[in-house]
Amino acid sequence: MERDLHKRHGPVTDMFPRLEEPAPWRLSDDQVAAFERDGFVSGIKVFDEAQVAALCDRLERLRTQVGELGDDLYEVEAAWTEDPDSVVFHFLGAWMVDELFHDLVWHPAITVPSAQLLGVERLRFWHDQVFYKPPRHSGVVPWHQDYSYWTRTGPPRHITVNVVLDDTNLENGCLHFVPGSHRWPLLPKVPFDGPMDALLADVPGELRDGFRPVPVPLRAGEASIHHSHTVHGSFANQSDGPRRAVVVNTMAADTRVAHGSAPLLKGVPMEPEGSVVAGDHFPILI
Numbered sequence: 001m002e003r004d005l006h007k008r009h010g011p012v013t014d015m016f017p018r019l020e021e022p023a024p025w026r027l028s029d030d031q032v033a034a035f036e037r038d039g040f041v042s043g044i045k046v047f048d049e050a051q052v053a054a055l056c057d058r059l060e061r062l063r064t065q066v067g068e069l070g071d072d073l074y075e076v077e078a079a080w081t082e083d084p085d086s087v088v089f090h091f092l093g094a095w096m097v098d099e100l101f102h103d104l105v106w107h108p109a110i111t112v113p114s115a116q117l118l119g120v121e122r123l124r125f126w127h128d129q130v131f132y133k134p135p136r137h138s139g140v141v142p143w144h145q146d147y148s149y150w151t152r153t154g155p156p157r158h159i160t161v162n163v164v165l166d167d168t169n170l171e172n173g174c175l176h177f178v179p180g181s182h183r184w185p186l187l188p189k190v191p192f193d194g195p196m197d198a199l200l201a202d203v204p205g206e207l208r209d210g211f212r213p214v215p216v217p218l219r220a221g222e223a224s225i226h227h228s229h230t231v232h233g234s235f236a237n238q239s240d241g242p243r244r245a246v247v248v249n250t251m252a253a254d255t256r257v258a259h260g261s262a263p264l265l266k267g268v269p270m271e272p273e274g275s276v277v278a279g280d281h282f283p284i285l286i
């Protein structure tokens, strides 16, 4: 396995298309309007069948190696380590240890719409994530806003692309989004292993009526993209197959370090408060 993949600032395989012209990858006006209205847009084709199969293969391998890989990743969800039978398997940093997970970060179907929706010319990588719900597993992803976990960087001009590696539906715990919640204030972060509804206690009374999550089923290889304040979550996987997703989080290239007291991610060199987030771990993607 190649180490130091985070120092390779561009694809190292030919598995995915490279960016030549942005135009074919840009979202339509209707898709942009949906994102602006609802705080998410879905049904964006990213991977073909062979690419999905290759990524699933790699992911299954990573899953068996996670014990040894721990130090090479940014984070393996501590609650999962303690209670894998009821907490979703979630980790950050696959891009540093696997060539395909590395290269997908540069996929133009991910980078071009992310920059377009953020309204930026230059897009910086923040981090990746994997969410893995085994078959017939009770783990949920509680309602949350992504930026509540990211306040160490700012201002909030971050975006999330969630690409599913299995067809998702109500039975296997597809993502749900709360339309319009990207205009809500930032709410406190909730524990990953807490109850689904923990966030609701913090939703101000006048916004409660607006808490109407909608399911967003997808085909394997398709993505949804959401704003960093959009409330979302997912229920348990009650199906006989796994429900897997890979996530690419990016931000405006001039995003700064908001708190200088700790590294932005485990194992990443400290950067001074107020400086632009930069360095090997945070490449410019566009």
Ligand SMILES: O=C(O)CCC(=O)C(=O)O
Binding pocket: 131, 141, 146, 160, 161, 162, 174, 175, 232, 233, 234, 245, 247
């Ligand atoms: O895949 C899931 O269920 C959760 C994903 C998520 O929270 C995200 O993409 O930000």
